[in-house]
Amino acid sequence: MRIDVDALKCIGCMACEMACGYHRDDAFALLASCIVVYRARDKKDYFGVVIKEEESLTIARPEGLEIKRIGVTEESSDSGQKKEADASAKPMLLREPCDLCSGMKYGPMCVKICPVDAISLIEGGE
């Protein structure tokens, strides 16, 4: 099972990010979240979601989903556009990977808290 995100449905509210942070810290905080809304390009209204998993980063952009294997260097795309997720206070690669909210009675909290059902739990590993 893994988390899937439909970035076109996402409204960027960050509820998923805070719920994940609560799972990590038993308090409200964002630094340990493994799901992050990237929102630095607010002047362009370009936002989506990044999830740190055990061996990959799932980047849900409006134009589609990309899964990057951690540690694998890729050649830049033809468009030359900057494609990586925005830097956050704590780099994604330093965060704990998603454990689907193991031990939480709610199940994956990001799925439960998303107001527009942009996040879902799907079959399949990484």
Add this chain to the structure above:
Amino acid sequence: MDYLSSNKILIVDLETGQISEDELDDELVSQKIGGVGITTSLYETYQDRDPIILGAGLLTGTLFPGSALGVISAKSPRTGHVTHSPFTLKAGMEFKYTGFDYVVIVGKSKKPVFLWLHDGVADIQDASEFWGTDVWNTTDSIRKSMGDDLIQTLVIGPAGERGSDLAQICVNYWASGDCWGFGKVFGEKNLKAVALRGMGLLEISDPEDFVDQCFEVFETIKGGAFAGKSGVEDILTAMGEKDAKEWIAPFVHRHSACYNTPYPTNTFIYLNENPKTLTEPTEQEPGFLINDVGALLTLKRAGLSAESACRVLKACAKYGIDPSAVAELSARSGQKDPDKIEQSFVDLKGTVSAPEGGKFSSWAPMQPLFADFDLSDESAYGDWWVRRQALAYLFGIHPIFANMAPELSEELMIEMFNKGTGLDLSQETLDQAIADVCL
């Protein structure tokens, strides 16, 4: 104050450059709750020094639905009374995590400065190089100089620097709920901006019960009256503007929400790009985020095209002037040309309407949205609106969302307060706190 708090009140004297801290006393929270309850109390304490107070609600930045609100309290240059302005998007949440619950700013700096709040640290920084630049350039410059694009700014533009009563404190690049001329107060203090970045942590007295309740409320709300609706255009439709969606649809790119607010109250329109574009636009400034429903409605009713209305709103946000005031004055003069409206900003003066007897911003429509709140008729809207806004501004709930979610009852707020803080809030104390901020 151990819970839902950083336990710090910051006092910044711009005249001397001195910064000090007080603890947030449990007793103050027990009596005044948070948000405007405490900013009002702090205003009274420091009123001899013409303070401007920043704060967040008790629930701001939590998992409680709609907990997006930050508050600015000061004496309004437009009314001469202490009034309150909301700031939302991600700025209210970011403020809550800066490490300060409330910030009292007094005095006037000798030179332009901005206040940088982050991780429990406050710095007064030189803003000379930003003075004279517009809101967008200032936010860009602050983010670039700090190397962090997630910094949220409360920022003024030329309107505030020049002492216009219509000046607005904007949030990042966009309008805010400041309909009180607080941009002028910043300008008079030589305060160009407050920059916010929060990486703090909020402990909860009873975390499991608190979060259980958040999920329960969320589940109820999710299927509520606003289900399937989004953006400013559906709000306009709910306000009786039946053709609003059709009017603006050709420009709509996406809808977005303020922090943890289930209804996306913001509509982004593309003016220089195809709105259907999904990839990151190459254009650096393709459009504008509309979050002021009233301004948009006034411009529409004045006969402006959607494109012209949006160009006016964008110009307002760059100049740092209240778009609702601009819309009202433009409508009154009959001017519909966005370029000419923009050219009028420099000398724009005039009396514009404010909520009746209100201390809360008319940015939140003065009526229920989508839901009926069991009000008998429209004559009941006024008193209902004031109490509803007071509740939102105390607890930190998005003030527009508060008007569309009757599930967020006073009883529920009291319950969340008690679970979150471990203190004991009663309905009587809440009634008194509301009365105190509505006086």
